[in-house]
Amino acid sequence: MAAENKKQDKREAILNAAENLFAKHGYDGVTLRAIAKEAGVDVALANYHFGPKRDLFDAVLLRRAQILNSWRLEALEATVQKAAPNPPDVKDIIRAYFEPLFKRSQVQEPGWKSYYALIAYVNSSPEWGGTLMTQFFDPMIHRFLAVLKTALPGVPDKSVYWGYHCLSGALTLAFAQTGRIDHLSNDLCKSDDLPDACDYIVDFVAAGFSDMIAASEKETATL
Amino acid sequence: MAAENKKQDKREAILNAAENLFAKHGYDGVTLRAIAKEAGVDVALANYHFGPKRDLFDAVLLRRAQILNSWRLEALEATVQKAAPNPPDVKDIIRAYFEPLFKRSQVQEPGWKSYYALIAYVNSSPEWGGTLMTQFFDPMIHRFLAVLKTALPGVPDKSVYWGYHCLSGALTLAFAQTGRIDHLSNDLCKSDDLPDACDYIVDFVAAGFSDMIAASEKETATL
């Protein structure tokens, strides 16, 4: 076990360094030499383990994607089962999307925080937001949307999708950790306290979805 | 006039090319040669007009910032005056933040669309989101937040700031134009139809803010 750990020592060090730097400066803002230096490793080693730079980027994304997806799906199915046979509350669904991000890993391993920031970068990147996010997270998200629709009967699909878009945007900006809200609020809000941020975002987003029910009821009533 | 136009022809061409490319690929993803080529100009000319690369980036941001800020503030003050002496509706305040983005320029000049995408890039960038957004847009946003607070009596400031953060995140992701929502919704939602997107975002965000009033009333009722 310890031998196995040591064997892949430098390979993981490269992934960690790449994860951290890509999250901070984006794909083009990071050189392989900067990654190698932070990992305490020669430049050529990155190419040996992962091939070209772009493949290293994919490897960083892939490493934690499946773990995160499974965490979220577990939380979601637990929520569904607890409410069965009724659909779950909207807020509980949102929570199942948010809480797995913190419960287990946040403190234990700071790499996850970098990973979330990296996803934020990818998600809002015009180059890769459309393709990479789809590639790594689509099945999990489709399941969430399906459950969400059961909790929003009579709401048009288009509203649900744009609602998810708002949710994703809010989450993305929070994890990007720009520190902007700190300035704006005179340090009343701290952008590095992600669990606290998510509490507020959950309430805000859940209200946005719940209002769709009222709106669609009003619509059908007038017909 | 026409002479003045021609005089600054290439200078503006450089700004336009830089705006477009920076929005698509980020600061580090664009070379001065790529900008020069798209502008139909020699590489050295960018440096002559704007100095180092970083200063060109700032020049692109600055060019439209004041215009956009004044448009938004005009719309906001009109909303305030129309509702006076009462505070405006939350939804009207949000609209005053969104509508100036489209009314005048969207169709006339496609450069604005690139500019919005560029702001999306800057806003979600860990490197510059905290500083550059503050530098260019803070006074306008503080005015919006002040008006928003008048429409949300009894709501804690912290909730308002996080609400704005959600608003900003949703808007940012929409303008990033990643095409992700198109995939996700099977082309039910079109990420390049920004006015349509914003209609949905306005409703969603306004509901998030409005719910804060109900929540704070419930809180004070139980005390």
Added chain:
DNA sequence: CTAGAATTTCAACAATTGTTGAAGACGTAA
């Protein structure tokens, strides 16, 4: 211990980067 495979480093490559100074082209006013 030894041979061979896997890992890591070293040295160097061609290509590209931002930047610069000198030379040329342009417009303008005398």
Added chain:
DNA sequence: TTACGTCTTCAACAATTGTTGAAATTCTAG
């Protein structure tokens, strides 16, 4: 025209980029 200041291009720079093949090291199985 001439002369001058602005704008634009040309050519080249040192530095940095991703990548590669060979050498050196470490690990592992027999």
